[in-house]
Amino acid sequence: MLGPVKLDPESGVPLYRQLADAVSRLIDQGSLVVGDRLPPTRELAGQLGLNRTTISAAYAWLENAGLIRGHVGRGSFVARGSQPVQMAGLDWNAILPRVELAAAASAPAEISFANSRPADDAFPMEQFRRRAKEVIDSPDAREILQLGSPLGYAPLRRYLLEQARHEGLATNSDDLIVTNGCQQALDLLARVLASRGETVILEDPVYHGLLRVFERSGASIVSVPVTEHGVDPEALESAISRRRPRAVVLTPSFQNPTGASIPTAKRRRIVELVKQFGTILIENDIYGELRYHGEPAPALKRLDESGHTILLRSYSKVSFPGLRVGWVIAPRPVIAHLAELKQTSDLHSDQLSQAVLLRFAESGELARHLVRTRQDGQLRLIAARNACAAYLPPGSKYTTPEGGMNLWVELPGRLDARDLLAKVQEQGVAFLPGHYFSVERSHSRCLRLSFGGLSPDEIRRGIRILGETASRELAASAENEFEPAPALV
Amino acid sequence: MLGPVKLDPESGVPLYRQLADAVSRLIDQGSLVVGDRLPPTRELAGQLGLNRTTISAAYAWLENAGLIRGHVGRGSFVARGSQPVQMAGLDWNAILPRVELAAAASAPAEISFANSRPADDAFPMEQFRRRAKEVIDSPDAREILQLGSPLGYAPLRRYLLEQARHEGLATNSDDLIVTNGCQQALDLLARVLASRGETVILEDPVYHGLLRVFERSGASIVSVPVTEHGVDPEALESAISRRRPRAVVLTPSFQNPTGASIPTAKRRRIVELVKQFGTILIENDIYGELRYHGEPAPALKRLDESGHTILLRSYSKVSFPGLRVGWVIAPRPVIAHLAELKQTSDLHSDQLSQAVLLRFAESGELARHLVRTRQDGQLRLIAARNACAAYLPPGSKYTTPEGGMNLWVELPGRLDARDLLAKVQEQGVAFLPGHYFSVERSHSRCLRLSFGGLSPDEIRRGIRILGETASRELAASAENEFEPAPALV
Numbered sequence: 014m015l016g017p018v019k020l021d022p023e024s025g026v027p028l029y030r031q032l033a034d035a036v037s038r039l040i041d042q043g044s045l046v047v048g049d050r051l052p053p054t055r056e057l058a059g060q061l062g063l064n065r066t067t068i069s070a071a072y073a074w075l076e077n078a079g080l081i082r083g084h085v086g087r088g089s090f091v092a093r094g095s096q097p098v099q100m101a102g103l104d105w106n107a108i109l110p111r112v113e114l115a116a117a118a119s120a121p122a123e124i125s126f127a128n129s130r131p132a133d134d135a136f137p138m139e140q141f142r143r144r145a146k147e148v149i150d151s152p153d154a155r156e157i158l159q160l161g162s163p164l165g166y167a168p169l170r171r172y173l174l175e176q177a178r179h180e181g182l183a184t185n186s187d188d189l190i191v192t193n194g195c196q197q198a199l200d201l202l203a204r205v206l207a208s209r210g211e212t213v214i215l216e217d218p219v220y221h222g223l224l225r226v227f228e229r230s231g232a233s234i235v236s237v238p239v240t241e242h243g244v245d246p247e248a249l250e251s252a253i254s255r256r257r258p259r260a261v262v263l264t265p266s267f268q269n270p271t272g273a274s275i276p277t278a279k280r281r282r283i284v285e286l287v288k289q290f291g292t293i294l295i296e297n298d299i300y301g302e303l304r305y306h307g308e309p310a311p312a313l314k315r316l317d318e319s320g321h322t323i324l325l326r327s328y329s330k331v332s333f334p335g336l337r338v339g340w341v342i343a344p345r346p347v348i349a350h351l352a353e354l355k356q357t358s359d360l361h362s363d364q365l366s367q368a369v370l371l372r373f374a375e376s377g378e379l380a381r382h383l384v385r386t387r388q389d390g391q392l393r394l395i396a397a398r399n400a401c402a403a404y405l406p407p408g409s410k411y412t413t414p415e416g417g418m419n420l421w422v423e424l425p426g427r428l429d430a431r432d433l434l435a436k437v438q439e440q441g442v443a444f445l446p447g448h449y450f451s452v453e454r455s456h457s458r459c460l461r462l463s464f465g466g467l468s469p470d471e472i473r474r475g476i477r478i479l480g481e482t483a484s485r486e487l488a489a490s491a492e493n494e495f496e497p498a499p500a501l502v
Numbered sequence: 503m504l505g506p507v508k509l510d511p512e513s514g515v516p517l518y519r520q521l522a523d524a525v526s527r528l529i530d531q532g533s534l535v536v537g538d539r540l541p542p543t544r545e546l547a548g549q550l551g552l553n554r555t556t557i558s559a560a561y562a563w564l565e566n567a568g569l570i571r572g573h574v575g576r577g578s579f580v581a582r583g584s585q586p587v588q589m590a591g592l593d594w595n596a597i598l599p600r601v602e603l604a605a606a607a608s609a610p611a612e613i614s615f616a617n618s619r620p621a622d623d624a625f626p627m628e629q630f631r632r633r634a635k636e637v638i639d640s641p642d643a644r645e646i647l648q649l650g651s652p653l654g655y656a657p658l659r660r661y662l663l664e665q666a667r668h669e670g671l672a673t674n675s676d677d678l679i680v681t682n683g684c685q686q687a688l689d690l691l692a693r694v695l696a697s698r699g700e701t702v703i704l705e706d707p708v709y710h711g712l713l714r715v716f717e718r719s720g721a722s723i724v725s726v727p728v729t730e731h732g733v734d735p736e737a738l739e740s741a742i743s744r745r746r747p748r749a750v751v752l753t754p755s756f757q758n759p760t761g762a763s764i765p766t767a768k769r770r771r772i773v774e775l776v777k778q779f780g781t782i783l784i785e786n787d788i789y790g791e792l793r794y795h796g797e798p799a800p801a802l803k804r805l806d807e808s809g810h811t812i813l814l815r816s817y818s819k820v821s822f823p824g825l826r827v828g829w830v831i832a833p834r835p836v837i838a839h840l841a842e843l844k845q846t847s848d849l850h851s852d853q854l855s856q857a858v859l860l861r862f863a864e865s866g867e868l869a870r871h872l873v874r875t876r877q878d879g880q881l882r883l884i885a886a887r888n889a890c891a892a893y894l895p896p897g898s899k900y901t902t903p904e905g906g907m908n909l910w911v912e913l914p915g916r917l918d919a920r921d922l923l924a925k926v927q928e929q930g931v932a933f934l935p936g937h938y939f940s941v942e943r944s945h946s947r948c949l950r951l952s953f954g955g956l957s958p959d960e961i962r963r964g965i966r967i968l969g970e971t972a973s974r975e976l977a978a979s980a981e982n983e984f985e986p987a988p989a990l991v
Contacts, residue, residue, distance in 0.1 A: 047834050047835070047838075048674075048677060048834050084651055084653070084656065087656050092838070093838075102777055102780065102808040102809060102810055103780060103782070103808075103809060103810055103833075105833055105835035105836065106835065108695070108748075108782075108835075109694070109695075109835050109836065109838075109839050128649065130648065130649050133644050133645070133647065133648045134644075136644055136647055136648075138643060138644060141638075141643070141647065142638050142639065142643070145634075145638050145854075146635060146638060149630075149631050149634050149635060149638075150631065154627060154630070154631070155622050155623075155625055155627060156622070156824075157824050158622065158625055158630065158822035158823075158824040158825065159619065159622040159625075159822070159823060159824050160617065160619050160818075160823040160824060161824055162573055164573070167573060167576050188537060192848075193682065193848035193849075193851075193852070194848060194849060196846075196847070196848050196849045197847060197848035200846060200847045200848065205598070206597070206598075222845070222846065222849075225846045226846055229843075229846055259597075288591055291591065291592060293592070293597075319591040319592075320591060320592060321591055321592055329649075333647035333648075334647070334648060334649040335645075335646050335647040335648050335649060335650055335852070335853035335854065336647065336852060336853070336854055337848060337849070337850070337851070337852045344592075344594055345536045345537050346536070346594035346595065346597075346598050347594065347598065349536070349581065349582070349598075350598050354718075356711070357685075357689060357711065357714045357715055357718055358685070358686060358689045358847070359681075359682035359683060359685050359686035359689065359826060359848075360682075360683060360685045360711075360826070361826070362682075362826070362852075363682070363824070363825060363826045363851075363852035363854075363855050364824035364825070365634075365824065365825055365852075365854060365855050365858070366852050366854050366855065369854070
């Protein structure tokens with residue numbers, strides 16, 4: 014229970030913001046402490062006689078400020094106190110400085126563009142159930158339940174390595190290790206290759222989980238801007254020749270957050286560059302299989318005959334992200350180091366999911382599901398592009414990806430994407446503002462629209478609300494040209 | 503194919519060692535390179551007209567030396583070249599110094615005491631299959647396959663937290679995060695609490711995977727010896743007062759490798775100590791549920807009312823280690839930090855296994871399996887103790903655990919456990935020599951016998967071979983008293 018909360022509908026301050034301020038004060042006063050559960054939005058809306066979207070917007074604002082955290086299916090909880098948390102005996106706040114949470118991703122919203130993930134209503138449940146039961150009933154089940162190898166479940170490794178060799182993605186100098194998705198692959202690579210202040214070049218903007226991995230490892234981070242056609246080889250050459258990095262990390266196909274892809278000719282140039290400068294190339298190919306139209310471009314790993322490229326792939330975006338199975342293909346010494354660290358980190362990846370996904374792939378279900386995923390993806394992408402053209406305010410820019418799950422919008426004027434987020438959340442729409450993806454540039458007027466989990470209709474409705482709200486805000490800011498917009502955080 | 507290998511049965515050098523030397527030379531010369539597969543032991547035994555155990559012993563020696571690596575079901579592979587591996591363009595050996603692998607654990611042996619893991623022939627397969635299918639058929643399956651929370655699958659978290667509160671293991675200030683077994687819990691804790699050179703006190707000897715985690719994190723490691731009754735509070739107090747560590751890491755019940763447990767009165771004293779000095783106590787309670795006889799002792803976490811203790815638990819030793827599910831119970835600020843790092847490390851733990859293990863626990867199967875596991879464990883433990891009494895050479899010492907999976911032997915005289923390993927491997931027996939578990943002390947005359955995966959009969963036969971071989975070696979070394987034993991590595 015929140016206790017009495019007084020809101021003034023006439024004050025001019027939006028109701029969601031009044032509510033968020035009231036909750037902030039309760040946290041400041043210690044009436045709400047870390048871990049306390051906030052009332053469900055529906056319940057609080059009833060209590061206060063407010064619209065449920067107002068409650069959602071207030072919670073989103075609090076989450077954005079790092080004060081609360083939402084968990085799907087469990088509700089929202091106070092995430093940090095404004096006062097230092099004094100626990101008996103130990104001053105945990107002195108030992109552990111407050112965590113900045115990557116919050117808004119889980120903010121509640123009717124139409125959420127916030128997560129780059131597949132639509133679960135398109136999961137082929139019947140096929141999954143059949144194949145999973147085959148694994149469970151098989152005589153191999155006993156071995157699957159026993160301790161395994163840090164390199165991965167042997168039959169899956171063999172399958173993936175053979176497939177990679179067949180596709181020209183692995184040479185005889187390469188080996189393969191199974192990881193808990195690409196996220197763990199990045200974490201292991203950062204710890205093996207860039208834990209002593211080594212310079213690493215990243216794309217800007219870039220997936221925040223990738224940036225966080227290299228920040229944590231202690232790498233010295235340099236960035237190269239992402240253009241309409243991904244990273245430009247000339248800009249990359251300039252950065253490499255000046256900074257002589259240990260590694261360059263690229264997502265050449267349908268990059269997160271921009272959706273941009275690097276054309277084949279530029280890929281060839283990049284592979285030459287890393288060879289020329291003796292730089293390691295880490296290729297995050299998590300979206301590579303999700304091309305909906307346009308000319309296919311080969312993986313950098315395939316173009317690289319000199320053994321500079323480390324390829325990351327995953328089943329998460331093309332099948333079931335809740336099963337944590339990705340893999341790395343790289344020269345043997347790299348895999349040996351990753352295996353040693355993997356063993357120290359968590360012994361090995363879960364074997365049940367490795368075996369189930371192997372069965373799902375070998376049986377042909379994965380290929381069939383991929384065909385449907387690409388068809389659906391194309392419809393989503395078209396809906397997103399058409400809606401951007403129809404509803405975004407004049408002067409907006411947006412990328413036109415040929416696949417993947419993400420599209421990047423740059424708003425005109427001085428509209429801050431965080432302010433816009435608060436406004437559209439009142440109307441049940443969420444996205445991630447550009448600053449989440451910033452390496453060196455601010456991207457404050459930008460935002461990522463992840464369309465992978467939404468229907469074409471939801472995409473249209475969401476972008477319409479976004480565009481119309483942005484237009485209104487732009488008009489309002491033109492009226493008050495000399496009044497600076499209030500900072501949200 | 504190995505090509506021609508000449509062995510001299512009359513040379514006085516054991517055949518296994520001649521073979522190992524020959525393979526080492528082939529690696530030195532570059533005739534065998536990293537990743538090459540060695541012939542299966544059976545095949546090579548046929549080719550060379552040798553006993554298969556001789557081949558196994560040679561491979562074990564090579565594995566112990568880090569030159570090859572065995573993978574269950576796949577064979578043995580060359581793990582490193584004696585010459586630097588020059589790959590096109592990049593000198594990977596300059597970038598990545600050679601990895602030292604924790605090898606012998608996977609060495610082939612008919613009776614292997616090398617792995618601390620449950621017996622897979624006792625896995626309740628029928629019950630596992632039924633419960634796994636219930637999860638797969640449930641309407642929750644779709645959500646399980648979607649991206650989840652870094653804190654863990656919400657229904658499992660809720661179940662574990664309620665259970666912990668019921669058992670007095672979690673207070674209202676505590677929270678819980680699901681990890682990929684205790685290994686990941688240790689890795690996350692080391693990175694969160696001891697990545698800036700903080701001093702950490704470990705037990706000596708200690709599980710090498712635990713030691714490796716803190717070495718990697720950059721902690722400054724201090725150790726306290728493990729006695730028959732675990733770590734002694736007086737020795738711990740002396741170390742804490744001198745070194746003022748950030749954290750103490752203890753496995754108070756059935757410690758790996760010694761099997762020792764700390765009695766209740768000493769536990770109380772330890773909890774007082776950490777409170778008095780403001781030290782964090784990390785309690786690795788992975789074996790705590792596996793008591794076969796004697797007085798139960800409460801978890802340190804239960805005795806600690808001051809919020810200094812972080813409790814690690816896991817389903818791996820009591821059910822299926824191939825499903826990677828453990829958890830941490832700790833004050834909320836610790837869990838918040840672990841969640842942030844967990845998200846960066848691998849987003850979240852595999853949800854299928856979390857859901858299956860929840861069902862397995864909630865349905866009562868886990869409790870029933872645990873009863874059987876304890877009964878079987880008691881028989882194994884009795885067999886191990888009786889065999890030690892009957893067969894180990896006079897003057898040997900061994901621990902007498904009341905549970906768990908491990909027993910620690912100290913050999914008399916100057917017998918090095920690594921030499922003994924080579925000798926017993928010729929007879930199809932393997933174990934891990936003491937130096938694997940060394941923090942500051944050498945333990946060269948010690949060895950760990952992990953009996954969890956073997957039948958009472960295998961345990962008796964294995965310890966008999968071990969004891970008789972040790973006795974022979976002792977007699978031989980008494981004859982050549984002034985000739986120092988050759989170092990194996």
